[in-house]
Amino acid sequence: xxxPDPVPAKAGASVEVKxxxxxxxxxxxxxxxxxxPYLIPLKLSWESGPFTGFEVVYPKPVLLKLGFxxxxxxxxxxxxxxxxxxxxxxxxxxxxxxxxxxxxxxxxNDRMCLPPKTIDLTLPVSVxx
Amino acid sequence: xxxxxxxxRSIRRWTLFIAAFALLVSCTAPFRDDDARVxxxxxxxxxxxxxLKDSTGTMVKLxxxxxxxxxxxxxxxxxxxxxxxxxxxxxxxxTYKDREFAVIGVAMDEDGWDxxxxxxxxxxxxxxxxxxxxxISQLFGSVDSLPTTLMIDREGRIASMHVGLVAKNTYExxxxxxxxxxxxxxKTGAVRAPGSEFAFVRPN
Numbered sequence: 309x310x311x312p313d314p315v316p317a318k319a320g321a322s323v324e325v326k327x328x329x330x331x332x333x334x335x336x337x338x339x340x341x342x343x344x345p346y347l348i349p350l351k352l353s354w355e356s357g358p359f360t361g362f363e364v365v366y367p368k369p370v371l372l373k374l375g376f377x378x379x380x381x382x383x384x385x386x387x388x389x390x391x392x393x394x395x396x397x398x399x400x401x402x403x404x405x406x407x408x409x410x411x412x413x414x415x416x417n418d419r420m421c422l423p424p425k426t427i428d429l430t431l432p433v434s435v436x437x
Numbered sequence: 438x439x440x441x442x443x444x445x446r447s448i449r450r451w452t453l454f455i456a457a458f459a460l461l462v463s464c465t466a467p468f469r470d471d472d473a474r475v476x477x478x479x480x481x482x483x484x485x486x487x488x489l490k491d492s493t494g495t496m497v498k499l500x501x502x503x504x505x506x507x508x509x510x511x512x513x514x515x516x517x518x519x520x521x522x523x524x525x526x527x528x529x530x531x532t533y534k535d536r537e538f539a540v541i542g543v544a545m546d547e548d549g550w551d552x553x554x555x556x557x558x559x560x561x562x563x564x565x566x567x568x569x570x571x572x573i574s575q576l577f578g579s580v581d582s583l584p585t586t587l588m589i590d591r592e593g594r595i596a597s598m599h600v601g602l603v604a605k606n607t608y609e610x611x612x613x614x615x616x617x618x619x620x621x622x623x624k625t626g627a628v629r630a631p632g633s634e635f636a637f638v639r640p641n
Contacts, residue, residue: 346515346552354562375518375521416518417603420518420583423513423581423583
């Protein structure tokens with residue numbers, strides 16, 4: 309798997325990173341707020357490390373009519389972006405910080421579902437003054 | 438302060454990085470399978486056995502169901518297509534239970550009974566449910582996609598296997614076919630005397 313280029317970040321500044329995601333054709337994942345409590349939401353999370361004020365913004369879901377729920381179900385499908393915002397404290401020394409994160413998801417197509425997965429992510433952040 | 442954004446090059450790399458996530462989850466290709474397709478008897482293989490506790494704490498040993506036609510369904514509470522099938526299986530259990538038929542559900546939820554017990558109650562599931570695990574999944578050829586449903590004949594052999602949602606009618610045809618096919622056959626453990634209507638059941 310390719311290693312992403314470091315995200316440039318200035319000490320004391322806010323950073324916004326967009327993570328593009330692409331699903332296999334015909335598959336969808338539950339949105340971050342599925343209507344049924346048994347459904348597993350898509351969740352991107354980061355360990356705070358030297359950064360603070362984490363915020364993850366999910367895209368607007370697609371409403372899909374699926375046979376198991378009375379109303380259309382909000383899902384993500386195809387290509388979409390997950391936006392992460394965080395703040396780099398002024399006291400963070402310059403250098404490379406590898407920010408660990410996790411992406412949890414559960415994918416289905418119209419006939420079957422695959423087990424939930426959690427994948428480890430690493431976001432390299434290059435902090436400068 | 439203006440937010441800094443990831444460079445295009447970085448975005449491209451992240452695309453490659455994340456895109457793999459849905460691709461890696463399974464190699465199982467979805468296939469449509471709407472027709473009943475019970476294997477002929479010679480092609481059927483013995484069902485692997487397992488012993489697991491059901492929601493009441495009673496042991497369920499699959500080989501104890503020999504003599505019955507069994508619908509063995511791998512499912513999970515987070516699986517939408519599985520949810521569609523549950524009322525069908527509840528109907529089958531009700532309709533055919535007096536004809537030597539049973540449904541057994543194997544729930545593959547990671548958190549086990551915490552999710553499964555309330556789900557059983559909410560969905561009024563009238564058949565036996567056990568909690569599956571990787572070991573059980575491997576026994577049945579690494580069950581990954583849900584639902585996966587096996588029809589097991591009275592001799593404990595796999596008569597058909599369906600990966601993914603199929604029509605209710607497909608299951609029903611197979612149940613009826615297996616019940617009819619084995620109606621005249623002696624049950625496992627029984628010896629029918631030639632020319633006689635009496636069967637002598639072997640003691641266990």
